[in-house]
Amino acid sequence: MNSVIKATSYVLVHTPDMVVHNGSTQTTERIVNPESEYLKKLSGHIRSYGDVLAYPPNQTYIGNMTPDELGAIPQPWHGQKTDGVRFGKFGEIMPQDEFYLMMQICDVFDLVKIEKNFAAAAKTNLAQNPLITQDMLSKVKEGVGADEITALVEEQHAEGLYQDGILVGAVKRAHDVDINLSAHVILENLVSKASGVLALLHLINNSGIKADEVDYVIECSEEACGDMNQRGGGNFAKAEAEIAGLNGATGSDLRGFCAAPAHALITAASLVKAGVYKNVVVTAGGCSAKLGMNGKDHVKKELPILEDVLGGFAVLISPNDGVNPEINLDIVGRHTVGTGSSPQAVITSLVAAPLDKAGMKIIDIDKYSPELQNPDVTKPAGAGDVPLANYKMIGALAVKRGELEKAQLNDFTMEHGLVGWSPTQGHIPSGVPYVGFARQDILDGKIKNAMIIGKGSLFLGRMTNLFDGVSFVIQGNNGVTQEAGVSEAEVKGLIAKAMKDFALMLSGGQEGK
Amino acid sequence: MDQENQKRVKDLSENFGPENIVVVLGAAEGEAAGLAAETVTAGDPTYSGPLSGVPLGLKVYHICEEEIKSEIPQELYEEQVGMMEMVLDTDDIASEMKSIREQYMKY
Numbered sequence: 001m002n003s004v005i006k007a008t009s010y011v012l013v014h015t016p017d018m019v020v021h022n023g024s025t026q027t028t029e030r031i032v033n034p035e036s037e038y039l040k041k042l043s044g045h046i047r048s049y050g051d052v053l054a055y056p057p058n059q060t061y062i063g064n065m066t067p068d069e070l071g072a073i074p075q076p077w078h079g080q081k082t083d084g085v086r087f088g089k090f091g092e093i094m095p096q097d098e099f100y101l102m103m104q105i106c107d108v109f110d111l112v113k114i115e116k117n118f119a120a121a122a123k124t125n126l127a128q129n130p131l132i133t134q135d136m137l138s139k140v141k142e143g144v145g146a147d148e149i150t151a152l153v154e155e156q157h158a159e160g161l162y163q164d165g166i167l168v169g170a171v172k173r174a175h176d177v178d179i180n181l182s183a184h185v186i187l188e189n190l191v192s193k194a195s196g197v198l199a200l201l202h203l204i205n206n207s208g209i210k211a212d213e214v215d216y217v218i219e220c221s222e223e224a225c226g227d228m229n230q231r232g233g234g235n236f237a238k239a240e241a242e243i244a245g246l247n248g249a250t251g252s253d254l255r256g257f258c259a260a261p262a263h264a265l266i267t268a269a270s271l272v273k274a275g276v277y278k279n280v281v282v283t284a285g286g287c288s289a290k291l292g293m294n295g296k297d298h299v300k301k302e303l304p305i306l307e308d309v310l311g312g313f314a315v316l317i318s319p320n321d322g323v324n325p326e327i328n329l330d331i332v333g334r335h336t337v338g339t340g341s342s343p344q345a346v347i348t349s350l351v352a353a354p355l356d357k358a359g360m361k362i363i364d365i366d367k368y369s370p371e372l373q374n375p376d377v378t379k380p381a382g383a384g385d386v387p388l389a390n391y392k393m394i395g396a397l398a399v400k401r402g403e404l405e406k407a408q409l410n411d412f413t414m415e416h417g418l419v420g421w422s423p424t425q426g427h428i429p430s431g432v433p434y435v436g437f438a439r440q441d442i443l444d445g446k447i448k449n450a451m452i453i454g455k456g457s458l459f460l461g462r463m464t465n466l467f468d469g470v471s472f473v474i475q476g477n478n479g480v481t482q483e484a485g486v487s488e489a490e491v492k493g494l495i496a497k498a499m500k501d502f503a504l505m506l507s508g509g510q511e512g513k
Numbered sequence: 514m515d516q517e518n519q520k521r522v523k524d525l526s527e528n529f530g531p532e533n534i535v536v537v538l539g540a541a542e543g544e545a546a547g548l549a550a551e552t553v554t555a556g557d558p559t560y561s562g563p564l565s566g567v568p569l570g571l572k573v574y575h576i577c578e579e580e581i582k583s584e585i586p587q588e589l590y591e592e593q594v595g596m597m598e599m600v601l602d603t604d605d606i607a608s609e610m611k612s613i614r615e616q617y618m619k620y
Contacts, residue, residue: 032561296559344596382545389541389600396599406599 116143196285262454286310570619
């Protein structure tokens with residue numbers, strides 16, 4: 001019996017100073033061209049927390065606006081404001097000061113140092129968050145003097161944490177020689193861990209299940225934690241589960257660039273369907289390196305730096321309850337080693353091939369969810385409208401297969417597509433941002449099914465030139481629960497009856513001889 | 514064009530001679546195709562990669578341009594590129610490419 005999507009959560013973290021100090025576009029520019037015009041202009045293009053809250057795609061990400069409501073607002077969306085609310089039905093948009101404390105809460109090796117006055121003020125703010133427990137708050141340290149922070153950054157290779165351009169904290173290196181434990185890597189990993197933990201906290205809150213009912217966590221970000229002898233040893237999943245209080249869970253990390261969340265959801269759905277684990281969570285935190293990735297184009301075009309938030313999400317997969325939408329594991333698309341890399345081959349393998357197997361047509365899927373990058377970010381950078389390009393490709397394939405008239409192509413992209421609202425955090429926009437809305441839309445009867453498509457650029461790791469991708473279908477529940485199947489008592493009864501019949505037959509047989 | 518690809522184009526050009534190289538692009542938009550074409554002809558316009566200030570002047574075409582399309586068996590082209598041809602603004606891409614070639618192509 002198929003497993004179901006029981007709950008989802010989506011969180012953002014506004015990190016304006018991290019854009020400047022930790023985004024790879026900016027750190028590279030400081031090395032290659034330290035006097036560049038871009039670096040001089042950058043600070044004038046950073047958005048305030050209020051602007052980030054009021055930005056329509058961000059409110060969509062946390063569930064306060066639907067994709068349809070966002071789509072009704074003419075693009076571009078930057079400069080347009082909606083109600084700037086911190087909390088939404090899926091999660092929240094956390095400000096940077098509180099997030100620095102989250103990083104300290106997630107640091108179990110005393111590597112995060114925060115200036116004491118800043119720590120005290122931020123702790124007051126974080127304490128207002130109903131999801132942050134007293135146990136978590138107790139892990140925020142009193143803090144150290146500003147001089148100590150400065151010395152760590154200037155003399156001990158620590159990475160600085162800044163608020164409004166002022167040094168307020170530092171992440172220390174965890175080893176003198178090992179670059180895998182450098183301050184840079186530790187910071188990136190703690191960012192990923194802390195935003196992942198935030199997503200887990202919201203997921204448990206949204207799901208209604210108890211934290212210790214989670215059996216297994218699959219973490220699917222794009223970071224690697226380990227040391228010089230096992231560079232990607234892991235395990236973010238268990239580390240995050242620990243902080244979020246998932247005491248009954250173990251877990252593991254699954255990697256596959258941007259395709260990882262889709263791989264992870266198929267894996268989770270399979271584990272639950274097979275009965276290995278009951279409640280499996282798929283989660284990922286955000287990536288500080290990607291902050292301001294297209295900043296040069298945004299600044300050149302006099303736009304604000306739009307890549308100023310970290311993203312995180314979590315999905316709870318549970319046994320079939322007869323209500324929540326199912327993951328149909330009979331319709332799974334795979335880009336294989338032999339598929340080829342042309343867009344046509346990719347879309348055929350991920351969309352048409354699995355539907356063919358199920359006897360369905362491309363137009364039988366109500367909504368497709370491929371990469372859902374926010375076009376506000378990608379269009380000025382010359383990468384176009386990514387989701388729209390995907391819908392055009394899927395539609396064009398339907399035309400080639402004779403399932404759609406060419407004149408209907410535009411309508412197809414509108415009816416079966418979505419606008420993009422996700423931050424360009426790699427794995428974060430890849431199919432998964434719609435899972436929460438898809439669950440709701442199916443429960444509300446607005447759609448009957450949706451296909452989630454994850455694609456990944458494996459060649460970036462230089463181990464293969466191959467591309468990758470997987471897809472799966474979410475569909476309405478047919479109303480039959482796992483419990484409604486044959487129970488253990490019934491099985492025992494059936495076996496007993498069979499044994500009895502067999503014994504009777506044997507005795508009858510002997511009598512007949 | 515990313516730094517690694519710029520380096521590869523530069524190395525290939527040095528190894529085989531720039532007159533013997535044809536760069537075939539697959540960018541999805543005219544602007545992106547034009548930027549990549551400019552990089553391998555006039556040099557990296559963003560001045561961040563190995564082709565900054567290196568005007569290779571290579572022959573450069575987009576996969577959807579007639580010059581390349583006519584070189585590929587029709588059936589194979591339909592199988593590999595047909596879907597994208599339906600999706601892309603091929604006229605815009607072709608005019609971008611032509612403009613770059615007229616300005617900077619040396620071979």
